[in-house]
Amino acid sequence: MKKIILFLFLGAGFLGNSQQMTLKKGVVIDSIAVKDSISENFSLYIPTSFEMDKNWPILFVFDMEGRGRQAIRMFIGAAEKQGYILAASNNVNDALTTSQNILITGRMFNDIIKILPVQKNRIYSAGFDSGARFASVLPIFVKGISGVISCGSVYPNMDILDTNNLFHFIGIVGKEDYAYPEMLAGKSIMGRLKFPNQLLVFNGGHEWPNTQYLGKALEIFNLSAMAKGQSEKDEAYINDTYAQNMEEINLLIESNRLIQADNLLDEVMSVYRVLKDGDSLKRIKRELKKNKLFKTMTRNENNTLLKESFIKEDYVYYLEEDLATYNYNNLGWWIYQMGELKKYDNSKIEAEREMGKRLLGYVNALIEDNIDIVNSGNQVDQEVLSLLWMLKTITDPTDHSYYLKIISNSAKMEDYGTSLFYLEELLKKGYTDKAELYSLENTALLRITPEFNDIVAKYLKDARYETIEE
Incomplete structure (x- = not known):
C-alpha cells in the first residue's frame, strides 16, 4: 500500500x-x-x-x-x-x-x-x-x-x-x-x-x-x-461498538469465563450509561448473579485473593528479615515456597491456578525491586546483593544471568566453593555458552582449576583446559 x-x-x-x-x-x-x-x-x-x-x-x-x-x-x-x-x-x-x-x-x-x-x-x-x-x-x-x-x-x-x-x-x-x-x-x-x-x-x-x-x-x-x-x-459508531461488546459478553458467558463477563458488563454499563438504554445489560447482570457457577467462581476468587494477601505479607516479612540478618540459611524456606506455588498449577480451581502465577510474579518483582534499591545506594552492600541473586536463582531459575553474577562475585571473593556450586546448577539448567563462561569477569584463576574444567566437561563434553592426572 x-x-x-x-x-x-x-x-x-x-x-x-x-x-x-x-x-x-x-x-x-x-x-x-x-x-x-x-x-x-x-x-x-x-x-x-x-x-x-x-x-x-x-x-x-x-x-x-x-x-x-x-x-x-x-x-x-x-x-x-x-x-x-x-x-x-x-x-x-x-x-x-x-x-x-x-x-x-x-x-x-x-x-x-x-x-x-x-x-x-x-x-x-x-x-x-x-x-x-x-x-x-x-x-x-x-x-x-x-x-x-x-x-x-x-x-x-x-x-x-x-x-x-x-x-x-x-x-x-x-x-x-x-x-x-x-x-x-x-x-x-x-x-x-x-x-x-x-x-x-x-x-x-x-x-x-x-x-x-x-x-x-x-x-x-x-x-x-x-x-x-x-x-x-456518531450513532453508527455507538451502535456498532455496543453490539461488539454485547457479543463479547455473550461469548464470555458461553465459555464460562463468568468473572470476566461480569467485569465487562460493569464497564459497558458505565460507558454507555448516557448513550444507550441499559435494560438488556441489567437483565444479563441479574441472570448472572443467579448463576450457581458464577456464585462459586466469585467465592473462590474472593477466598484466593484473601489468601494471596497473607502469603504476600509473608514474602515481604521474611525477605526483609533475611536481608537484614544476611540469612543465607533461609534459602531452603524459599525453595519450599516455590514448591508450594507449583502445586497451584495442578489445582482444579481456576482462581488458585491464577493466584499461583500472580504470586510467582510478585515475589520476583519484590526481589528485583530490592536489587534496584541496593544498586542505587551510595555504597552497595555486596552481601545483600549476593543473597538477592541467590534468591533469583530460586524464584526464576531459567534466568541464567543471576548464576553468572554469583559465580563472578564469589570468585572475586575467592569463595570458589560457591562459584563451583552455582556453575554446576547453571549447567544443569541447560546453559551452553562456553565462550561466556571462559571470559566471565573475576574468574581468571577459577577457570584454570581442575574442578571448574571437570564440571564444564561433564555437561558440555569438553573443557578449554584439560585436567592432568598425576
Whole structure:
C-alpha cells in the first residue's frame, strides 16, 4: 500500500527559520528533534485517515527506557481503527527524576501541539508497568491531559489524587498479573473519589495487552467524548461498538469465563450509561448473579485473593528479615515456597491456578525491586546483593544471568566453593555458552582449576583446559 505523505510547513515561531517538514502517514517516524533541546527527540505516528482540516485526539505513550518507537508500535492497530495520533519520547527514563521526565514530556508536548491539529480536551497518556505509573501521574503535573491508560500497574499514589482535577483512568490487567489484586482495589478507591474509571481484564500475566484491549480503551475514550459533547455523536459508531461488546459478553458467558463477563458488563454499563438504554445489560447482570457457577467462581476468587494477601505479607516479612540478618540459611524456606506455588498449577480451581502465577510474579518483582534499591545506594552492600541473586536463582531459575553474577562475585571473593556450586546448577539448567563462561569477569584463576574444567566437561563434553592426572 502506498503511503500518503503529509507536508507540514513550519513557521518562524517553531524552528526560527521557515522550513518544510515531511511526515508520512501510517508509519512510525522516529527521532523528531525537540525544539530548544540539545538531544531530545520523539517518535510519532499519524493515522492514514489523518487530515489537517480537523482536530485529532492524541495519545502519549511512555516507555521508561526511552524506547519510543517500540512503545508506539503497541498501539498502532488501535490508533488506526479508533483515529488517534500517537507520540512517544525517546528520552524519558527511570534513571531520571520524575521532575526531569515531566520537563522532557512538557517540551515534547508543546512542540507537537504547535505542528499538529490536536483536540485540546482529548489528550491522553499511556504506558505499561513503570511507563504506566509515569503516565498516571502526568495529569497532576501537566495541564490538559484528560485520560490515562495504565497497563499492568495500579495508580501509584492515591493520596495525590485531587477531586478538583478529575481525569479518566482506564486500567488493563491480566488475571495472572501480580498487579491484578491492587488494580481491583484501586478501581474501587477511584470510584469512591468520583474519578471516571474502567478496568479491562484479559487472560494473561504481567505483559502488554493485545490490540483488542488497547483498542477498547481508546474506544471508551471516544464514547466518553461523545457523551460529554467533546466530539460529535456518531450513532453508527455507538451502535456498532455496543453490539461488539454485547457479543463479547455473550461469548464470555458461553465459555464460562463468568468473572470476566461480569467485569465487562460493569464497564459497558458505565460507558454507555448516557448513550444507550441499559435494560438488556441489567437483565444479563441479574441472570448472572443467579448463576450457581458464577456464585462459586466469585467465592473462590474472593477466598484466593484473601489468601494471596497473607502469603504476600509473608514474602515481604521474611525477605526483609533475611536481608537484614544476611540469612543465607533461609534459602531452603524459599525453595519450599516455590514448591508450594507449583502445586497451584495442578489445582482444579481456576482462581488458585491464577493466584499461583500472580504470586510467582510478585515475589520476583519484590526481589528485583530490592536489587534496584541496593544498586542505587551510595555504597552497595555486596552481601545483600549476593543473597538477592541467590534468591533469583530460586524464584526464576531459567534466568541464567543471576548464576553468572554469583559465580563472578564469589570468585572475586575467592569463595570458589560457591562459584563451583552455582556453575554446576547453571549447567544443569541447560546453559551452553562456553565462550561466556571462559571470559566471565573475576574468574581468571577459577577457570584454570581442575574442578571448574571437570564440571564444564561433564555437561558440555569438553573443557578449554584439560585436567592432568598425576
